[in-house]
Amino acid sequence: MKAARRGPTGSPNGKLYQKGNLSMVAYAIVQADVTDAEKFGKYAELAGVAVAKFDAKFIVRGGETIVTEGKSRTRTTVVEFADLETAKAYYHSPEYEAARAVLGDAAIRDYKLVDGLG
DSSP: OOOOOOOSSSSSTTOSSBBBOOOOEEEEEEEEEEEEEHHHHHHHHHHHHHHTTTTOEEEESOOOOOSSSOOOOOOOOOOOOSHHHHHHHHHTTHHHHHHHHHHHEEEEEEEEEEEEOO
């Protein structure tokens, strides 16, 4: 199988990955080991309400994970936001803070907000 030809910017189509050239989105990427399923379920309900308030959408929500390199936690969630500012506003919103308070120590998580391409 031939490798994909890369454009002058390193992308497959030669487009620059910058604001103005492609629409920018942002993602919350969360990996978790759940230690209390009941609390986690309550957290997930509240987090879902907060996601809807910010017109975001779940891209991945706990599906099967196959680790091909490195380490991972048992559950992965990816949420798409309009941009990084919206993702930060969501994370610090009263609605999501309430969800995190319910979660407490019911999961060990790695949580990151990243710029993406839309």
